[in-house]
Amino acid sequence: MSKESALIAALRALAPHPAARGLADDCAVLDFGTETLILTHDMMVEGVHWLAGQDMADVAWKLVATNLSDLASKGADPVGVLLGFTLGNDDTRFLAGLEQALNTFSVPLLGGDTVSANGPRSLGLTALGRATCRPVPDRRGARRGDGLWLTGPVGAAMLGFEALRDNTGADSLAFRRPVPRLVEGRALAPHVTAMMDVSDGLLIDAARMADASGLTLAIESASVPFPANLPSTRRDEAMRWGDDYELLFTLPSDATPPIPAHRIGHAVEPKGSSVTIDGAVPHGTLGYTHD
Structure with missing residues (x-):
């Protein structure tokens, strides 16, 4: 811990x-x-x-x-x-x-x-x-069978940080000036069973939602959106890096969100791990923590 x-x-x-x-x-x-x-x-x-x-x-x-x-x-x-x-x-x-x-x-x-x-x-x-609505969305509301959704790609902030750090001249805006998904959050709030923002990394934040809700979130890596310029070899790293500030949320299995979003997995009964990727338990640190 x-x-x-x-x-x-x-x-x-x-x-x-x-x-x-x-x-x-x-x-x-x-x-x-x-x-x-x-x-x-x-x-x-x-x-x-x-x-x-x-x-x-x-x-x-x-x-x-x-x-x-x-x-x-x-x-x-x-x-x-x-x-x-x-x-x-x-x-x-x-x-x-x-x-x-x-x-x-x-x-x-x-x-x-x-x-x-x-x-x-x-x-x-x-x-x-x-x-703007009640009940106010909570991390603790996800239910077994719910779909797991994400409003946008992860990894852009990681690439932006590296561009700024290394002074490459590449686009660093995603790291320097993130945009909170206020409009999307208001649209989603009446429909979601659980919702949070992705600040410390998709995997660690999904694990936090899973722990709060008492279940496991099964992520399908092929469904996770990434920036077009992210090398495919860095996708696992991008899911752990953080600072993307997209919204992660769950909906009933037969529901679709009122805004554009990506279904990246679903909620299942607890399996001994808070989160899985393609059916396997991810190894190593899931995201950013203050030690």
């Missing part, structure tokens, strides 16, 4: 409120009067989530987009964001990217906090949303 997983397991004892969903979901879901609020918080650290020297305008965009992706997985409408910011030498570029992201996704900045510190910079963002 990674340090991250061990800490989350320990934190569950401190989070008994129903809104926390047992710390087994992308967001907190809080009934508040006649509304249901969706709340999420993600952090990014220099050298872990972005390259040293990377344009801070892209970092700001990604900080907003990754948090809004969590809201998308609940089918939520964004209400606003709160920023936790470590001061640096290129704050003007960060502000430019932040403004671009807020305008693009029509979400207001509501407040936050600033600090100064030594060492690698860390940034945090809290995103608040409003549920």
